[in-house]
Amino acid sequence: MNANLVGPGPSGETPVVFGGSAAAGRLLVPEVATIIDIRDETASGDVKTFKVRMDRPEAEEAWSHLPGQCAMVSVFGVGEAMISITSSPTRGWPLELSIKRVGRVTGALHDSQAGDKIGLRGPYGNRFPTEEWKGKNLLFVAGGIGLAPVRCLIDYCLAHRDQFGHVDIVYGARSPGDLCFKDCIFNRWSRQKDTTVSLTVDKGDETWTGPTALVPMFLEELGPSPKNAVAITCGPPIMIKFTLQSLAKLGFTDDQIVTTLELKMQCGVGKCGRCNIGDKYVCVDGPVFTLSQIKELPNEF
Amino acid sequence: MASIPVPKATKLVPRTGLGAWIRALTAGSTVMAPVKDEGKSLFRELEPGEEDLIDLHTVHTVNSPKGAILPQTEALLTYQSTTDGEGGKSLRLEPTAGPRPVILFGVRPCDAAAVELFNNVFLTGDFVDDHYKSRRDGLTVVAVACRQPAKACFCTAFDLSPGGERGADVVLYDRSGPGRGTPDAGSGAFYAVAYTDKGEALLESSEAAAAGVAPVPAGEGQDLGRVVAAYRGLETPLGAKLGRVDVASKLDNLFESPYWEKVAARCISCGTCTFVCPTCYCFGVADCGAGGGGVRFRYWDSCKFPQFMLMAAGHNPRPAKKARTRQRFMHKLNYYHHRYGEYLCVGCGRCVESCPVGLHLPQVVGEVRGLEQ
Numbered sequence: 001m002n003a004n005l006v007g008p009g010p011s012g013e014t015p016v017v018f019g020g021s022a023a024a025g026r027l028l029v030p031e032v033a034t035i036i037d038i039r040d041e042t043a044s045g046d047v048k049t050f051k052v053r054m055d056r057p058e059a060e061e062a063w064s065h066l067p068g069q070c071a072m073v074s075v076f077g078v079g080e081a082m083i084s085i086t087s088s089p090t091r092g093w094p095l096e097l098s099i100k101r102v103g104r105v106t107g108a109l110h111d112s113q114a115g116d117k118i119g120l121r122g123p124y125g126n127r128f129p130t131e132e133w134k135g136k137n138l139l140f141v142a143g144g145i146g147l148a149p150v151r152c153l154i155d156y157c158l159a160h161r162d163q164f165g166h167v168d169i170v171y172g173a174r175s176p177g178d179l180c181f182k183d184c185i186f187n188r189w190s191r192q193k194d195t196t197v198s199l200t201v202d203k204g205d206e207t208w209t210g211p212t213a214l215v216p217m218f219l220e221e222l223g224p225s226p227k228n229a230v231a232i233t234c235g236p237p238i239m240i241k242f243t244l245q246s247l248a249k250l251g252f253t254d255d256q257i258v259t260t261l262e263l264k265m266q267c268g269v270g271k272c273g274r275c276n277i278g279d280k281y282v283c284v285d286g287p288v289f290t291l292s293q294i295k296e297l298p299n300e301f
Numbered sequence: 302m303a304s305i306p307v308p309k310a311t312k313l314v315p316r317t318g319l320g321a322w323i324r325a326l327t328a329g330s331t332v333m334a335p336v337k338d339e340g341k342s343l344f345r346e347l348e349p350g351e352e353d354l355i356d357l358h359t360v361h362t363v364n365s366p367k368g369a370i371l372p373q374t375e376a377l378l379t380y381q382s383t384t385d386g387e388g389g390k391s392l393r394l395e396p397t398a399g400p401r402p403v404i405l406f407g408v409r410p411c412d413a414a415a416v417e418l419f420n421n422v423f424l425t426g427d428f429v430d431d432h433y434k435s436r437r438d439g440l441t442v443v444a445v446a447c448r449q450p451a452k453a454c455f456c457t458a459f460d461l462s463p464g465g466e467r468g469a470d471v472v473l474y475d476r477s478g479p480g481r482g483t484p485d486a487g488s489g490a491f492y493a494v495a496y497t498d499k500g501e502a503l504l505e506s507s508e509a510a511a512a513g514v515a516p517v518p519a520g521e522g523q524d525l526g527r528v529v530a531a532y533r534g535l536e537t538p539l540g541a542k543l544g545r546v547d548v549a550s551k552l553d554n555l556f557e558s559p560y561w562e563k564v565a566a567r568c569i570s571c572g573t574c575t576f577v578c579p580t581c582y583c584f585g586v587a588d589c590g591a592g593g594g595g596v597r598f599r600y601w602d603s604c605k606f607p608q609f610m611l612m613a614a615g616h617n618p619r620p621a622k623k624a625r626t627r628q629r630f631m632h633k634l635n636y637y638h639h640r641y642g643e644y645l646c647v648g649c650g651r652c653v654e655s656c657p658v659g660l661h662l663p664q665v666v667g668e669v670r671g672l673e674q
Contacts, residue, residue, distance in 0.1 A: 026396040027431050028586070028599075029378050034390075076380040076392065077588050077595055081613070103613025117382060117392035237616070264612045266586045266599075269428040273583030273632070274602075274610065277618075278556075279639035284426065298556040301618045 027269060030074050030119030031059045036094055037114055043177025046101050047145055048110055049086065051094040054120060060093050065123035067130065067153035068260060068288040072268045073097065073105070074119030075112070081105040082265040082283065085123065086148045088155035095120075098148040098180060124268045125287050128153050128232065128258065130160075137165040139224050141243055143215045143235025144173050147180050149260050149287075150234050154184070158192050167192070168224050172200040172215040172239075176208040198222055216242035219250075226251040232258045244291065254292035261287050261294075261301060277301050305533070306466065309501040311517050311525060312493040314473065318513030319491075320352040325508035326404050330441070333369050334406040335362045344368070347406075357407050360451040361651055365579030366412050369403045370419055370436045374600045377432060377586070382593040397432075402439035404503075411456040411649040413444045413468035415579035421641040422582055432599075441499050444469035445491075446532040448479050450540075453650030455663055457540035461647055464532025470500030478528045479535050492517065492525050539650060539663055546644055548669045552635040556627070560672055565626040567660045572603035574661070575629070577651040583609075604628045630665050 037051040054060045065071075065085050074080040081103075087096035101110045109118070130153075138157060142150045157164055169189055173179045179199065190197040200211040200218040211218060215235065224231075231252050233243050240259060247257055263275035263282045270284035278298045280286065289297075314322065326332050332347045335356045342359035344366045356362075376397045383391050405413075416437070423433035447454070447463035456462065463479070466472050473491040493514065495501040504514060517525055575581040585602035589595050602609060605625055611617045619625050637645035652661040 026378070027428055028597075029394060029396045032392045032394060074597075076382060076597070077590055077593075079588055080586060080597075100614075106613060115388070115390055117390050119392075119394065262612075263618060264610050266584065266602075269430070270426050271423055271428070271430050271433075271582075272585070272599075272602075273422075273604070274585075276628075276632070276636060278631075279636035284428075300556075300624060 028121075028267060030072065030080075030121040031056060033118050033120040035112055035114055035116050035118060038112070041098060041180040041182075043175075045110075047098060047178075047180055048101075049096050049098045050109065051096055052118065052120065053094045055117075063095075063123070065089050065095075066127035067156045068127040068149060069123035069125050070149075070268070070283075070287065071095070071097065071120055071122035072124065072265075073109070074121075075105055075108040076117075076119060078108040079105045080119070080266075082124070082262070082268055084149035084152070084260070084262075084287075086151050088152050088159060090156055090159040098145065098151070100145045122268065124283055126285065128260075128288050130157065130163075133157075133230050134163050135165060135228070137168070137225075137227075137229040139168045139170070139229055139231040141170045141215065141219055141231060141233040141235075141247075143171070143239040143243075144178060145180065146233075146235030146239070147171055148234075150232060151181055151184060153232065154189065158189065158195065161193060165194075165228065167195040168222075169195070169197045170200075170215065170219055170222060170224075171197070172202070172213075172218060174202045176201050176205055214242070215239050216246040219243065220246045223250065226253070226256060230256055230258060234260050254295060255290055257291040258288060259291065259294070261289060263301060306496050308494045308496060309498065310495040310504045312495075312504045312509070312514050313476070313517050313521075314491045314493050314514050316489045316491070319355070322509060322512035322514060323347070323352045323355065323406060325506075325512050326406070326503075328508070330402040330404045330439075332404045332406050333366060335359065355407060357445050360409065360447055360449075360454065361649065361654060363651075363655075364577060365415065365649065365651065366405050366408050367415065367419070367579050367582075369405050369440060370416060370433060371582055371584070371601070374598050375432065376596050376598045378597050380588075380590070380595060380597065399435045400439060402441070403436070404441045404443060406443045407473075408442055408444045408469070409447060409649070410444050410463060410465040410467070410469065410472070411454075411461060411647040412579045413442050414456075414461050414465065414647045415468070415649070416440070416442065417468040418580050418641075418643070418645055418647070419582055421637075421643075425641075441471075441503060442469045443471045443473065443500075443503070445473045446475070446479075446529075447535070448475055448477075448532075449481055450535065450537040451650060451654075452538050453653035454537035455540035455543050455648035455650060455653075457535075457537045457648065458543045458546045458663070458666075459644055459646060459648050460545070462533045463535040463537065464529060466494070466496045470497045471495050471503055474525075474528055474532055476524075476528060478531050492528060494525075494529065537648065539653065540648060543663050543666060546634070546646075546666055548666055549635050549638040549644070551669060551672075551674065552631060554674050555669065555672060556631070558672060560668065561623050561627040564630070564660065564665060564668075565621070565623040567658050568605070568622055568626045569658055570605050570607070570622060570625070571657060572605045573655050573657065574652045575603040575605055576601060577655045579649055579651070580633070580645045580647060581629075604632070630662065633662065634666070634669075 041047040266272040423430040
């Protein structure tokens with residue numbers, strides 16, 4: 001009789017027994033992984049990028065993520081948190097996770113050293129719909145640590161450069177010291193074909209001769225065209241709120257705007273009942289949503 | 302009404318044989334049953350020799366039997382970190398061993414149906430929760446039909462019934478049929494109807510035969526049919542008042558209603574409703590341990606608690622009681638319905654009986670019906 005217990009779900013999809021943790025074969029049991037490098041992203045050290053590898057080669061082989069997806073990262077004895085994956089799948093292992101120190105798990109990660117063991121499971125969530133963007137101009141608008149999930153996407157798109165039109169990257173942070181991924185923004189990305197990187201800070205200092213403006217205002221000054229374009233935005237809630245208004249002023253429709261959400265999660269696989277907005281779970285139905293999708297949801301995030 | 306499945310087996314269980322049958326069941330499985338414990342009827346694991354404490358008369362155990370498939374705390378894995386002489390780190394993760402099979406004995410049809418609602422969450426979608434699945438696979442449910450539904454019962458508002466078989470492998474129907482009073486413990490019998498292969502195996506086993514589980518006497522088949530139909534046709538007191546619950550689509554447009562403020566004003570955020578509810582499944586995950594080793598476990602959590610969605614950086618999408626109260630009722634009556642095509646409630650009535658301020662689901666359904674859209 002147990003056959004009917006794993007029969008097709010009400011929406012008709014066939015359930016798949018998750019094979020990501022093959023050794024354990026258990027959904028909520030992570031793979032053991034090792035931190036192999038830790039790099040400060042910001043002057044204050046509040047954002048660090050962790051390079052990690054899974055200890056079992058078969059587990060690394062079985063892993064495949066796409067831009068927008070996340071991983072559950074464990075520090076045993078402290079807890080587990082959902083973290084966006086910063087490195088593009090086109091770059092392979094090690095995986096990079098850029099993490100701001102905000103609470104217990106992120107604090108414990110910041111206090112750890114290369115060689116320390118962590119748990120890793122995933123990848124989880126949907127992804128940016130890059131196949132729908134073929135031939136379009138891409139506008140990336142990010143603030144602060146919000147560049148972390150977008151960096152994965154930018155690298156992925158640049159690795160498939162011929163599929164897209166012009167690539168515009170607009171990035172801002174509170175201060176020059178708070179700009180993350182300096183190698184990407186100052187060197188790597190702007191050297192790519194038909195790609196521009198525009199940077200701003202809220203407040204400059206003696207090292208900064210660039211623009212000082214909040215991201216939404218800066219974006220309006222740059223005035224990118226909505227024609228045949230998609231805008232992808234990620235950042236702190238207040239930045240997102242005003243960036244959406246600026247994009248609307250520039251003529252971007254809700255279907256042309258894509259963002260990625262985060263909420264508290266405990267399982268990451270749509271079971272624990274934690275990260276819902278209305279009937280959608282950010283962990284499995286998100287984190288990537290278009291603005292039109294978001295406007296269908298109750299205003300509770 | 303959903304169609305009634307064809308029984309796989311029918312038997313007669315004399316009331317005097319129940320103890321021996323349950324004793325036989327305990328030999329191979331953990332048996333959980335409603336037990337009279339210091340005046341209260343609790344669903345808990347049966348200790349050897351406690352067969353006589355089984356309480357098949359009280360309609361509502363204080364707690365639901367959901368702990369059999371989602372324990373209040375459940376170890377997921379153990380971890381052990383070590384550092385060798387050269388400072389090399391290692392981490393060992395051991396998933397917890399599979400659970401012992403459990404027989405839920407004497408479950409009410411509402412609670413049996415609730416198990417199926419958990420299946421929607423834990424066994425469908427892209428991910429199968431294998432901790433849950435191993436418990437569910439090892440579970441056998443022996444339900445007992447309700448002779449006289451309690452005042453707070455409203456399973457019939459969800460197309461369930463006091464004689465329903467949803468989620469049950471076997472249903473026991475007291476041969477004397479629905480009615481008032483307590484049948485004499487020393488006489489009478491139950492019709493035992495198996496609706497699944499698992500239930501059939503349970504009734505056809507040699508242990509069952511040895512305990513006096515016998516074929517239904519020839520010529521009594523019609524009586525059996527009549528008795529079962531009587532249980533299935535039984536109305537519930539609150540269900541009769543409430544009628545069929547029909548508010549899912551109306552709630553689509555009521556997220557912003559000031560009504561939720563009014564409901565929340567009464568709630569004291571104690572979380573009792575979520576803990577006694579057979580269909581509330583939301584859980585948290587935490588670690589417990591020191592000195593490099595410990596256990597990761599999940600535990601029943603409650604959307605009524607302010608910390609439920611509090612994020613590390615301080616943001617809380619549901620900072621107000623209004624939002625948390627709305628979440629629980631919207632989850633049961635709208636969100637879950639959108640996702641799985643049915644309500645996340647079986648009308649057991651525990652929230653009606655347990656809420657210290659008298660705020661419960663049937664009341665909200667009634668009030669929502671009266672709201673302007």
